[in-house]
Amino acid sequence: MGRAPCCDKATVKKGPWSPEEDAMLKSYIEEHGTGGNWIALPHKIGLKRCGKSCRLRWLNYLRPNIKHGDFTPEEDGVICSLYISIGSRWSIIAAQLPGRTDNDVKNYWNTKLKKRLLGRRKDHRHHHHSAADAAATGESTNDGEPAAALSASAMERIQLCMQLQSTHHQHHPLPLMWPGCNVVSGSGVASTQSNNSFNSNGGSSSSVTVAEQGQLMNDQQHLMTAQLEAGAAAAATIDNGLAASPSSAENSNIIISMEAELQELLYGGAVEDGSRGGKAVDGGSAVQVQQVDVAEWWSYDDQQGKSSSSPVAVGCWDFTPEPNTAFLDYASVYDI
DNA sequence: AAAATGGGCAACCGCGTCTGA
DNA sequence: GTCAGACGCGGTTGCCCATTT
Numbered sequence: 323m324g325r326a327p328c329c330d331k332a333t334v335k336k337g338p339w340s341p342e343e344d345a346m347l348k349s350y351i352e353e354h355g356t357g358g359n360w361i362a363l364p365h366k367i368g369l370k371r372c373g374k375s376c377r378l379r380w381l382n383y384l385r386p387n388i389k390h391g392d393f394t395p396e397e398d399g400v401i402c403s404l405y406i407s408i409g410s411r412w413s414i415i416a417a418q419l420p421g422r423t424d425n426d427v428k429n430y431w432n433t434k435l436k437k438r439l440l441g442r443r444k445d446h447r448h449h450h451h452s453a454a455d456a457a458a459t460g461e462s463t464n465d466g467e468p469a470a471a472l473s474a475s476a477m478e479r480i481q482l483c484m485q486l487q488s489t490h491h492q493h494h495p496l497p498l499m500w501p502g503c504n505v506v507s508g509s510g511v512a513s514t515q516s517n518n519s520f521n522s523n524g525g526s527s528s529s530v531t532v533a534e535q536g537q538l539m540n541d542q543q544h545l546m547t548a549q550l551e552a553g554a555a556a557a558a559t560i561d562n563g564l565a566a567s568p569s570s571a572e573n574s575n576i577i578i579s580m581e582a583e584l585q586e587l588l589y590g591g592a593v594e595d596g597s598r599g600g601k602a603v604d605g606g607s608a609v610q611v612q613q614v615d616v617a618e619w620w621s622y623d624d625q626q627g628k629s630s631s632s633p634v635a636v637g638c639w640d641f642t643p644e645p646n647t648a649f650l651d652y653a654s655v656y657d658i
Numbered sequence: 659a660a661a662a663t664g665g666g667c668a669a670c671c672g673c674g675t676c677t678g679a
Numbered sequence: 680g681t682c683a684g685a686c687g688c689g690g691t692t693g694c695c696c697a698t699t700t
Contacts, residue, residue, distance in 0.1 A: 338668070361685065378669070413688060424688075433666055663699075670692070
């Protein structure tokens with residue numbers, strides 16, 4: 323038995339919005355608000371549109387402060403980092419990018435960023451319209467190993483991690499991001515930022531850019547990824563049988579903060595100092611990796627009684643750099 | 659110049675979750 | 680506790696435009 327449609331599809335208009343419809347919706351919401359009921363909204367306005375369509379139009383286009391146009395390198399970095407960390411949770415990723423919508427981010431990833439990153443692989447494949455297509459075609463990470471066990475998103479993330487790994491020279495031991503393992507800077511330089519960055523409310527007096535927030539969150543989320551994607555990483559181990567890693571069983575579990583490598587992949591290695599919103603701590607190429615008490619993370623999950631495989635088990639970012647509604651939204655979503 | 663192809667984006671669809679009765 | 684309606688999200692589709700042949 324199917325669900326009752328939210329609106330009468332026979333009488334509802336579909337397709338692109340006209341300027342008149344935009345104006346009607348915009349002026350009404352600006353004057354009256356949504357009234358807490360999107361389904362009823364089009365009737366009040368006199369629009370022959372589905373409520374969901376109105377909501378989408380408002381959120382993605384008409385809402386104030388929507389930012390259209392090119393994404394900045396900082397935004398690229400945030401998107402890539404978060405995608406690798408949490409996958410295709412576009413609303414969460416978009417929440418870290420003020421003015422961007424999940425649809426925007428999703429489209430940007432699917433049409434540009436993904437190609438820019440994954441397209442650099444030696445076995446460049448033709449464009450798939452969706453990630454699901456890639457999975458549907460039976461592309462596997464290894465001959466004989468079924469890819470179906472992993473989501474397309476997870477597959478992409480593995481690919482990205484592999485990609486990043488392959489760009490990382492072997493003589494730079496990859497830090498292990500696994501519970502119990504030390505997290506160290508790839509350059510051997512001790513982390514300049516302590517846990518306090520995350521645990522001290524109001525401790526950060528200086529303004530924090532979106533990119534910095536992304537980086538800070540990113541460091542934490544790589545840990546989360548290790549939890550979320552244990553299975554995926556295991557698959558990557560198999561996948562990476564041909565990879566350069568000497569001890570693939572361990573190294574395939576590696577999810578590290580590699581902003582520099584991301585930059586390399588995204589922009590062909592033309593990394594200019596200071597252009598990354600303060601991400602690098604000691605020069606452009608140094609990868610800053612947070613020294614994190616992993617046990618704390620796990621204990622947090624235990625406290626919450628949430629399964630580590632649950633996407634909600636994000637961890638405790640007790641981190642409030644500056645009033646930032648987007649970030650607060652994120653925090654609230656994850657019950658931080 | 660015309661047709662074919664591909665890319666980008668806006669919008670739709672369906673499902674899971676939330677909320678209130 | 681159950682159910683129905685509404686919301687929110689991610690995946691997918693389809694159209695339009697630019698580029699290539």
